[in-house]
Amino acid sequence: MAYLTGKTKGGKDWTPNFVESIDPEKCIGCGRCFKACSRKVLGPEDFYDEETDTERMVMTIVNDDNCIGCMGCIVTCPKKCFTVAPLEV
Template identity: 75%
Template sequence: MACLTGKTRGGADWIPAFAIAIDPEKCIGCGRCFKACARGVLGPEDFYDEETDTERMVMSLVNPDNCVGCGACGTTCPKGCFSFAPLEV
């Protein structure tokens, strides 16, 4: 299978990596990724942490089909919560 590809402004090949998951165990709910995403892919979600027996806010992929594969969310994430993958066509 081939991957969706694009070109950079300089003409180099670019393979976008789309956000496919956020690890709620790592996410601290800081919202940096939410602010970085211009496409409305992310949103807050309540997460029950069994280890601490508390509920806290984490980010989730609320509109994953809006992702353009820019990677801004993962770049701003201080905890490395995101998983990315190219789109196979």
């Protein structure tokens, strides 16, 4: 299996990991990932929690094609609610 790879400024191999999903059960809607993403991949959305019968804001993937695999969103997430994977080529 081959993955999309690149080089760092120092010439080391680097494999970007792209956002695949966000677990709405774990997401607290803090917006840290939203602020960290300069590509506007993420956006807020209302989520209805059936267990607590409440509605709250969570982050969702709104512009999947804009993701460059930098993982800035993942690094800032305090709840580790992201699933990421390299891109197969």
